[in-house]
Amino acid sequence: MVCRPRPRxxxxxxxxxxxxxxxxxxxxxxxxxxxxxxxxxTGLRSVIVVHDTRSGRPWAAYGCTAAxxxxxxxxxxRRARAMTLKASAAGLDLGGGWSVVIGxxxxxxxxxxxxxxxxxxxxLGGRFVPVNDIGMTQxxxxxxxxxxxxxxxxxxxxxxxxxxxxEGIRACLRADGADGALxxxxxxxxxxxxxxxxxxxxxxxxxxxxxxxxxxDTDAARAADGAKLLGARVVDPDAVVRTxxxxxxxxxxGAVVNDATxxxxxxxxxAGGANTVLAAPGHAAASADRGILYxxxxx
Numbered sequence: 001m002v003c004r005p006r007p008r009x010x011x012x013x014x015x016x017x018x019x020x021x022x023x024x025x026x027x028x029x030x031x032x033x034x035x036x037x038x039x040x041x042t043g044l045r046s047v048i049v050v051h052d053t054r055s056g057r058p059w060a061a062y063g064c065t066a067a068x069x070x071x072x073x074x075x076x077x078r079r080a081r082a083m084t085l086k087a088s089a090a091g092l093d094l095g096g097g098w099s100v101v102i103g104x105x106x107x108x109x110x111x112x113x114x115x116x117x118x119x120x121x122x123x124l125g126g127r128f129v130p131v132n133d134i135g136m137t138q139x140x141x142x143x144x145x146x147x148x149x150x151x152x153x154x155x156x157x158x159x160x161x162x163x164x165x166x167e168g169i170r171a172c173l174r175a176d177g178a179d180g181a182l183x184x185x186x187x188x189x190x191x192x193x194x195x196x197x198x199x200x201x202x203x204x205x206x207x208x209x210x211x212x213x214x215x216x217d218t219d220a221a222r223a224a225d226g227a228k229l230l231g232a233r234v235v236d237p238d239a240v241v242r243t244x245x246x247x248x249x250x251x252x253x254g255a256v257v258n259d260a261t262x263x264x265x266x267x268x269x270x271a272g273g274a275n276t277v278l279a280a281p282g283h284a285a286a287s288a289d290r291g292i293l294y295x296x297x298x299x
Contacts, residue, residue: 055092101117176268200215200230216240258279258283
């Protein structure tokens with residue numbers, strides 16, 4: 001008698017719940033690829049999102065933040081899509097993407113961690129071109145560039161971004177019936193990083209009444225330093241959306257305007273340098289219904 005092993009009846013292979021959620025995100029946003037990376041030696045944890053490469057390889061901002069990974073995925077996916085839209089609006093043969101390193105940039109960021117991140121970017125074979133954003137600098141890009149190419153590590157675009165926001169604010173003021181002059185206009189700048197600081201400086205220089213300028217930042221020391229330099233007033237970052245002002249200029253994390261904050265807004269114009277100011281596209285129309293003019297940062 002020949003004994004044959006009984007065929008094993010394996011259970012059907014199904015995607016775990018978290019994987020199904022990720023694939024749902026890919027479908028919903030038209031995202032091509034999400035890369036989660038971990039390096040045991042440096043402690044690196046990062047997320048890279050490639051949204052669309054049909055028009056070319058994606059230009060992709062990257063940052064460093066202490067927010068949890070689950071929160072970051074939603075934000076990174078929104079920002080990656082926004083980069084695609086910006087490239088399309090500008091007529092560039094580029095796609096869009098975004099990347100984030102999970103951690104406190106003041107405590108966790110170092111050269112070895114950045115080089116580890118660069119090695120993961122390199123696995124994409126040049127399909128991902130990083131530029132700096134929140135928590136990262138041009139010097140950081142040069143470190144990443146030792147492992148991955150190409151990277152946008154020459155010249156800081158912050159001043160040009162701030163100038164674009166300033167002109168956007170003028171356009172909004174004209175659309176709202178004013179002449180575009182900034183004297184006496186109450187502006188609340190959320191986030192005094194590279195772009196926010198440059199914007200606040202332009203606003204202070206344009207207006208004889210710098211006391212009308214309000215700044216907020218999660219880094220209290222940075223907010224205080226910026227306010228002292230510009231003669232501005234500091235508000236708590238959690239109170240930004242409730243600050244009585246003419247212009248709210250978001251310049252930090254995305255989704256500032258959402259279902260919870262929309263009823264609290266006390267501005268007549270939203271115009272800032274942050275990517276994905278709206279949590280959902282419908283919040284633009286909802287803002288308009290409340291008499292608030294929204295200037296998009298992308299198409």
